[in-house]
Amino acid sequence: MDNNEYVGHCFCGTIELRVTGSPVAMGYCHCESCRAWSASPVNAFTLWSPQAVRLTQGSDQLASYNKTDRSTRKWCKVCGGHVLTEHPGLGLTDVYAAVIPRFPFKPEVHVNYGETVLHMHDGLSKLMDMPKEMGGSGRMMAD
Template sequence: MNTDKTYQGSCFCGAVQFTASGEPEAMGYCHCESCRHWSASPVNAFTLWKPSAIEITQGAEQIGSYNKTDQSYRKWCKQCGGHIMTEHPGMGLTDIYAALLPELVHKPGVHVHYQETALHIYDGVPKFRDAPAEIGGSGVSVPE
């Protein structure tokens, strides 16, 4: 019997709907310029999932994709333009924007690309110049 929690999410208009099952591999904030521009926000609250934990339950044909780099394939709804998720093939993980999973309590464990921050956050959560070494970054931390 599968007792994993399943979280429901959708794009802005609801044409694309999806679920994420279990718990994310990581949660945090990304401060990189690409995420800030894509999300039209000073910081992106992320939840990282194994692709096998995510299922598109409606509107797969409405999903558009754009990749500025090979590290991030950003997905959105073609109908409303609402951003949905970003696939990170190099990490083998997919970022579902935290705001799209309203039942998931966002518990950030890390700030990444903090050297590019446009919004300083003083929360005691570790901050990295780029990313932790275990996911391919330098592992260099920076002060709040």
């Protein structure tokens, strides 16, 4: 395994993936969709180029759902464990931070903080919605 390669897996281990290199961004999403999908008040994300994410086991057990055309959420058919979300319009794949346990998660930003239900006073930048380059307003909020 390369020093910049990390192994991830679903809850039961049926699906395994590897991420290589460095993510494009890391942080927390506070939107209602991510909260509902993750069954938590906030979702920790790592965004990668699709070429940096490789399924190495159990791809036949991966199911998917599109709430909108902006994302394809994927999970394990065996255990229901969430694995990743593809964002084709952005050219990015979100591998949930918890799926890659040995990866050194260093969050840089909060997105969709205008929808938060859990205020986090951690000194990180807080965006009302998304960065301008991702179709949002880019408007910052107070910590």
